[in-house]
Amino acid sequence: MAKDYAKTLNLPKTDFPMRASLPQKEPTTLAQWNDGHLYEKIMERNLEKPSFVMHDGPPYANGNIHTGHALNKIIKDMIFKNKNMSGNYTPYIHGWDTHGLPIELQMLKKHKVNRSEISDVEFRKLCEAFARDAVNTQREQIKRLGCFGDFDNSYMTLMPHFEARQIEIFGKMAEKGFIYKGMKPVYWCAHDETALAEAEIEYEDDECDSIYVRFPVTDDKGLFTPVTGTLKNVYYVIWTTTTWTLPGNVAICLGPDFEYALIKYGEDTYVIAKELKSAFEKEAGLSDGEIVAEFKGSDLEYTKASHPFFDRESLVIVGDHVGLDSGTGCVHTAPGHGMDDYLVCKKYKGIEIIVPVDNKGRLNELAGKYNGLTTGEANKAILADIKESGALVAVMHIVHQYPHCWRCKNPIVYRATEQWFCSVDGFKETALEQIKKVKWMPEWGEIRIENMVTDRSDWCISRQRLWGVPIPIFYCKDCGKPLINQDTVKAVSELFEKEGSNAWYLYDAKEILPEGTLCGCGGKEFTKETDIMDVWFDSGSSYAHVLTGKKGFEFPADLYLEGNDQYRGWFQSSLLTSCATRGVAPYKSVLTHGMVVDGEGKKMSKSLGNGIDPLDVVKEYGADVLRLWVSSVDFTSDVRISKDILKQLSEIYRKIRNTTRIMLANLGKPGEDFNPDRDMVPFSNLLDIDKWIVSQYNDLVARVREAYDNYEFHVIYHDIHNFCSIELSKLYIDITKDRVYVEKTDSLARRSAQTAMYIILNGIVRILAPILSFTAEETWQFMACDKTCRKESVFLNDLPSYKEEYKCDKLDEDYNKLFAVRDDVMKALELARAEKLIGKSLDAAVTIYGEDDNEAMKLFREFESELGTIFIVSKVKLVSGKAPEKAFRDTESGIGVYVEQASGIKCDRCWFYLDETKEDGEGQHLCARCDAIVKSVSI
Numbered sequence: 001m002a003k004d005y006a007k008t009l010n011l012p013k014t015d016f017p018m019r020a021s022l023p024q025k026e027p028t029t030l031a032q033w034n035d036g037h038l039y040e041k042i043m044e045r046n047l048e049k050p051s052f053v054m055h056d057g058p059p060y061a062n063g064n065i066h067t068g069h070a071l072n073k074i075i076k077d078m079i080f081k082n083k084n085m086s087g088n089y090t091p092y093i094h095g096w097d098t099h100g101l102p103i104e105l106q107m108l109k110k111h112k113v114n115r116s117e118i119s120d121v122e123f124r125k126l127c128e129a130f131a132r133d134a135v136n137t138q139r140e141q142i143k144r145l146g147c148f149g150d151f152d153n154s155y156m157t158l159m160p161h162f163e164a165r166q167i168e169i170f171g172k173m174a175e176k177g178f179i180y181k182g183m184k185p186v187y188w189c190a191h192d193e194t195a196l197a198e199a200e201i202e203y204e205d206d207e208c209d210s211i212y213v214r215f216p217v218t219d220d221k222g223l224f225t226p227v228t229g230t231l232k233n234v235y236y237v238i239w240t241t242t243t244w245t246l247p248g249n250v251a252i253c254l255g256p257d258f259e260y261a262l263i264k265y266g267e268d269t270y271v272i273a274k275e276l277k278s279a280f281e282k283e284a285g286l287s288d289g290e291i292v293a294e295f296k297g298s299d300l301e302y303t304k305a306s307h308p309f310f311d312r313e314s315l316v317i318v319g320d321h322v323g324l325d326s327g328t329g330c331v332h333t334a335p336g337h338g339m340d341d342y343l344v345c346k347k348y349k350g351i352e353i354i355v356p357v358d359n360k361g362r363l364n365e366l367a368g369k370y371n372g373l374t375t376g377e378a379n380k381a382i383l384a385d386i387k388e389s390g391a392l393v394a395v396m397h398i399v400h401q402y403p404h405c406w407r408c409k410n411p412i413v414y415r416a417t418e419q420w421f422c423s424v425d426g427f428k429e430t431a432l433e434q435i436k437k438v439k440w441m442p443e444w445g446e447i448r449i450e451n452m453v454t455d456r457s458d459w460c461i462s463r464q465r466l467w468g469v470p471i472p473i474f475y476c477k478d479c480g481k482p483l484i485n486q487d488t489v490k491a492v493s494e495l496f497e498k499e500g501s502n503a504w505y506l507y508d509a510k511e512i513l514p515e516g517t518l519c520g521c522g523g524k525e526f527t528k529e530t531d532i533m534d535v536w537f538d539s540g541s542s543y544a545h546v547l548t549g550k551k552g553f554e555f556p557a558d559l560y561l562e563g564n565d566q567y568r569g570w571f572q573s574s575l576l577t578s579c580a581t582r583g584v585a586p587y588k589s590v591l592t593h594g595m596v597v598d599g600e601g602k603k604m605s606k607s608l609g610n611g612i613d614p615l616d617v618v619k620e621y622g623a624d625v626l627r628l629w630v631s632s633v634d635f636t637s638d639v640r641i642s643k644d645i646l647k648q649l650s651e652i653y654r655k656i657r658n659t660t661r662i663m664l665a666n667l668g669k670p671g672e673d674f675n676p677d678r679d680m681v682p683f684s685n686l687l688d689i690d691k692w693i694v695s696q697y698n699d700l701v702a703r704v705r706e707a708y709d710n711y712e713f714h715v716i717y718h719d720i721h722n723f724c725s726i727e728l729s730k731l732y733i734d735i736t737k738d739r740v741y742v743e744k745t746d747s748l749a750r751r752s753a754q755t756a757m758y759i760i761l762n763g764i765v766r767i768l769a770p771i772l773s774f775t776a777e778e779t780w781q782f783m784a785c786d787k788t789c790r791k792e793s794v795f796l797n798d799l800p801s802y803k804e805e806y807k808c809d810k811l812d813e814d815y816n817k818l819f820a821v822r823d824d825v826m827k828a829l830e831l832a833r834a835e836k837l838i839g840k841s842l843d844a845a846v847t848i849y850g851e852d853d854n855e856a857m858k859l860f861r862e863f864e865s866e867l868g869t870i871f872i873v874s875k876v877k878l879v880s881g882k883a884p885e886k887a888f889r890d891t892e893s894g895i896g897v898y899v900e901q902a903s904g905i906k907c908d909r910c911w912f913y914l915d916e917t918k919e920d921g922e923g924q925h926l927c928a929r930c931d932a933i934v935k936s937v938s939i
């Protein structure tokens with residue numbers, strides 16, 4: 001019977017499956033990490049190493065995670081893993097932002113909670129339950145992505161300890177004089193007597209009078225009189241649909257770049273935007289006016305008019321919010337009744353904010369004779385008066401869209417109310433100085449935040465809501481003065497630390513305040529502030545809760561990392577509270593990522609149907625493919641994701657997996673073949689080509705480590721992908737097949753190749769671990785480890801480092817050149833195969849022609865004995881001189897290559913063709929090499 005020589009070959013063996021089946025397998029790996037307390041073991045291993053402090057910005061606890069969260073959390077996780085595998089102690093605590101309006105709205109709208117039927121505390125408890133639920137959901141989803149962290153100690157802004165720190169920060173800011181009370185317009189429902197948020201507004205049709213009113217010019221800065229001769233009968237004409245707000249008028253706002261015309265209509269001269277002349281005339285029933293002069297809006301700034309029915313001046317100002325779509329281009333400005341008005345007036349010193357309307361929507365004493373009227377009544381009364389006085393230029397009854405309260409469906413009013421502000425001016429200089437000391441990545445981030453902080457106005461921190469941290473201020477019942485000092489802050493923060501902020505709603509001021517608290521006026525009775533803080537104040541205080549100074553949690557953090565929308569948000573609010581209370585930024589460096597967009601660069605939206613749900617990706621491909629996607633993008637700008645992109649990535653994943661798998665298989669199953677502690681060949685004894693591949697890998701390690709430290713994961717992704725597909729798959733693994741399969745199991749030649757593969761596999765698995773966490777762990781478990789490794793988990797090992805001893809410049813240069821010209825030979829072999837001249841490449845004999853001074857030829861002569869191995873052919877002959885017609889001559893290097901079926905007899909074991917073989921007596925042939933090997937093993 002013929003002998004089966006294949007049995008004497010060292011064919012690849014591994015139990016590591018070709019098919020990844022990530023969606024099924026990953027949950028098992030997660031359970032192992034969890035049950036094995038891997039996070040705790042990582043921390044324990046690194047306890048003596050220097051801290052690198054990362055502080056998690058809290059996502060909002062609402063709904064499922066989306067691709068933006070996945071991008072954010074996976075980037076953070078890759079940094080976490082890199083740091084903990086490269087000489088740092090980096091614990092990680094995930095956080096959640098749990099207060100705020102969206103949760104309140106969910107409770108009210110979706111869960112149909114009726115606020116009038118339950119107490120404040122009950123309502124807050126419902127909100128808390130909702131938030132905790134959302135946190136639990138998101139936490140599990142984030143874990144499923146393979147993200148590590150101290151999940152038992154996650155932080156939430158609703159935690160008593162957190163709230164207590166926030167109160168301390170507020171107290172410190174108040175102590176330094178940075179907190180003050182001011183006016184700001186809000187949406188106000190007079191029926192419900194409450195402020196409304198933008199999200200609580202519904203637009204409905206509303207009937208109203210659209211009126212044009214003229215304001216006599218009192219100061220023209222000398223601009224009009226040269227034309228008009230006098231200011232008598234010269235007017236600015238404004239337009240409004242809310243007549244009742246006229247008592248609040250303090251200014252007329254023009255567009256700085258628009259053209260304004262002085263137009264004569266008989267006796268009267270009106271100033272309006274030139275472009276609106278005919279529209280105005282149509283509405284006012286005026287016939288062709290004569291333009292007597294024109295001015296740019298900005299020229300008219302600081303001219304003055306007088307209020308049409310109060311003895312008060314109305315200053316002419318300019319603002320970019322002025323439009324030309326309706327009206328006159330001269331905007332009635334009442335800063336107590338509108339946000340644009342408020343903001344533009346804040347830019348002018350000395351403009352008073354007048355709010356002539358009360359909580360119930362009735363005009364107050366500031367409205368003079370209209371005191372006591374409802375806004376509806378005031379509309380009628382004022383209209384009648386200005387008609388009579390002649391100030392009314394025109395009136396039309398119209399139906400327009402007007403904001404209404406979502407609860408009671410009544411029209412709302414804009415009304416400035418008292419709010420707590422943080423005076424950013426008080427510490428802006430410090431913040432700007434600190435910005436310069438922080439490392440911003442990308443660099444343009446510095447300019448962005450610097451501009452934002454420079455331009456920002458004071459921070460309105462009060463919200464007329466319930467679900468949040470109360471503003472810890474008391475009011476004297478006798479004189480009404482607010483009370484806040486170190487003692488009251490201490491009392492509140494200690495109470496919150498113990499009982500959480502619900503205590504604010506459970507106890508009277510008396511029960512909260514220290515005994516004997518007195519107001520400056522001698523008053524002993526106090527009430528509590530009812531506003532809560534802006535949620536940005538919550539999250540902007542997170543460092544105080546997390547960065548406690550414990551090992552790994554030192555303040556300031558080494559790194560904050562969020563989406564680039566957070567220059568306006570968390571980076572800024574954290575910077576402000578920290579500069580105000582500690583005089584320094586809470587971070588040493590800030591890294592940002594872009595937003596996730598679809599394959600065409602468009603924003604994802606439900607209506608376009610172009611959204612990608614990370615949970616679906618995990619179900620279809622596994623978390624590792626999503627992680628590979630994160631590593632593949634340059635996240636400093638917006639990043640694309642689509643079904644096609646994911647499909648391509650899953651193929652690249654397969655390429656990487658198969659490359660590591662073939663190396664695993666070439667090393668054999670642990671305990672059966674290569675034992676690194678026994679079989680490793682010292683580097684200096686490796687075969688040249690093995691040295692070459694280790695040296696290539698060593699260079700890769702240097703590049704990858706640098707890229708990890710610079711957070712350039714896409715560089716790692718491309719480098720690893722190239723290394724796997726070119727150096728390893730296309731060259732090294734193919735070229736060494738013969739040695740690994742055919743040579744004697746424990747021969748130096750074979751162990752040399754295995755040593756190279758072991759070094760590379762062991763290193764690449766570690767390099768991949770922060771990115772392909774599940775796959776790296778799986779591979780690690782199938783790999784024989786040497787005694788320097790911690791077998792339990794790849795994450796309990798360090799990333800490989802660049803090694804001087806692996807450096808071999810001359811060898812690298814030679815082989816790199818050789819492989820560059822190898823392509824010409826490989827092309828000729830491919831053509832021969834296509835023409836069916838040969839089957840397998842070992843069937844081939846190759847003759848290479850070239851002039852003696854040809855560089856490729858010189859190189860080939862130098863490597864002559866290795867060429868058969870490198871081209872994976874049976875025979876190679878080098879011939880000086882011009883190549884004959886029959887040779888393949890279309891080469892880069894100028895050589896000619898002739899391929900033919902190799903002569904001689906094929907060895908039945910290694911498949912090389914040789915001129916001399918030995919017949920084994922049963923019709924099979926063996927070459928001398930194989931014959932010797934076969935003799936030493938039993939079949």
Ligand SMILES: [Zn+2]
Nearest residue numbers: 189192405408
């Ligand atoms: Zn209402």
Ligand SMILES: [Zn+2]
Nearest residue numbers: 476479519521
């Ligand atoms: Zn008092």
Ligand SMILES: [Zn+2]
Nearest residue numbers: 907910927930
């Ligand atoms: Zn052989």
